[in-house]
Amino acid sequence: MHPDSAPRLCAHGFLFDMDGTLVDSTLCIEKIWRNWAERHQIDFSTILKVMHGRRGEETIALVAPHLDAQAETAQLIAEELLSLDGSVAIAGAKNFLESLDLDQWAVVTSAPRELALAKLAFVGLPTPKHLIGAEDVTLGKPNPAPYLQGAALLQLDARDCIAFEDAPAGIRSAHAAGAHVIAISHAAGADSTGLAQFSVCDFTALQLNRTASSFTLSISI
Numbered sequence: 001m002h003p004d005s006a007p008r009l010c011a012h013g014f015l016f017d018m019d020g021t022l023v024d025s026t027l028c029i030e031k032i033w034r035n036w037a038e039r040h041q042i043d044f045s046t047i048l049k050v051m052h053g054r055r056g057e058e059t060i061a062l063v064a065p066h067l068d069a070q071a072e073t074a075q076l077i078a079e080e081l082l083s084l085d086g087s088v089a090i091a092g093a094k095n096f097l098e099s100l101d102l103d104q105w106a107v108v109t110s111a112p113r114e115l116a117l118a119k120l121a122f123v124g125l126p127t128p129k130h131l132i133g134a135e136d137v138t139l140g141k142p143n144p145a146p147y148l149q150g151a152a153l154l155q156l157d158a159r160d161c162i163a164f165e166d167a168p169a170g171i172r173s174a175h176a177a178g179a180h181v182i183a184i185s186h187a188a189g190a191d192s193t194g195l196a197q198f199s200v201c202d203f204t205a206l207q208l209n210r211t212a213s214s215f216t217l218s219i220s221i
Contacts, residue, residue, distance in 0.1 A: 006207075006218040007198060009180050011162040013154040014100065014215075015147055018109035020052065020166035021184045022097075023119050025087040032079050036072070040064060053167025055110045055140040077115055089123040090186055092203030097126045099208055104215075106130035108150035108163070110140055110170075130154060142169040147177035162217060168193050182206075182219070 016022055019029060033051055037044040042064055051059045056073035064072075097105065106128060109116045113133035120127060130153040132146050139145045144158075151158040163174035166184045168191075174181045175195040183196035184203075191199050198219050200206065207218040 006220055009162055009182075009197070009217045009219070010211075010214055011180060011217065012104075012160040012214050013151065013156045013162075014105040015108050015150045015154075015158075015161050015163040015174065015179060016097075016105060017053070017163075017165045017167070017170045017184075018107055018111060018116050018119065020090075020186075021164050021170075022090055022093045022107070022125055023087055023123050024090055024186060025084070025119060028083050028086050029080065032076060032083060036076060040067065050169075053110060053141050053165070053169030053171075053173075055134045057134075058140050077112055081115060081118060084119060084122045087119060087123055089125050090184060090202050092206070094125055096203040096206065096208065102126075102129035103154065106132065106150045106153050108132045108146045108174075110134055110146075141167075142172035142176070144173055144176035144178075147174045147179055151177065151179070165196070171195050 019025055033047055034044050037047055047063050050062050056076050057069040060067055060069040060072050107116060111133060112135055113131060116131060116133055132150045137145050137149060147158055147163055151161050158177040158179045161179045163179040163181050164184055165171045165174055165181060171181055171183060171191060171193050172195060181196040183191035183199040185199050186202045200219060205220040209216045
């Protein structure tokens with residue numbers, strides 16, 4: 001597609017999910033949850049349907065309400081902090097983030113802050129100045145609260161932001177907040193919600209141009 005005919009979105013700020021969007025750690029995460037499912041004799045396929053994009057406590061509340069979700073999540077996080085090998089940055093993510101000022105973007109993740117920062121550092125991505133983690137919200141994705149809070153950190157309305165997501169719960173959250181949504185399909189595959197405005201494999205399909213007061217994002221699809 002010729003650059004002049006590529007679809008475009010305009011925004012004043014950017015909101016990024018982490019797992020599956022900036023960092024490809026899908027195999028690591030699924031291995032940890034698979035082992036957890038075996039320990040508790042829970043069908044992993046049931047977990048797989050709801051886990052991506054959600055906070056650990058909310059996933060456990062859905063699939064195993066009889067367990068102590070807070071304690072179980074703490075154990076899973078501890079395991080994940082020790083299992084970062086194999087995680088890599090999504091293609092183009094580093095260049096995209098480094099083209100922005102720190103006050104122009106935020107990470108909005110269902111992971112706790114400590115784990116999010118550890119993963120971003122492990123794969124060599126910039127440390128965000130603004131981050132909404134699992135402990136920063138009362139209601140996690142797919143509720144719009146995380147993305148509304150992320151936009152507020154940038155002192156913007158979510159409608160003036162572009163959100164990048166990979167999981168259905170996250171896409172629903174960003175869409176409900178009013179943000180423009182681009183689905184990153186590298187790890188998750190095609191957007192199953194139909195709510196993302198565009199779907200790209202990774203950040204190499206995006207070209208960012210600055211204007212006097214905003215950004216124009218060209219999308220190769």
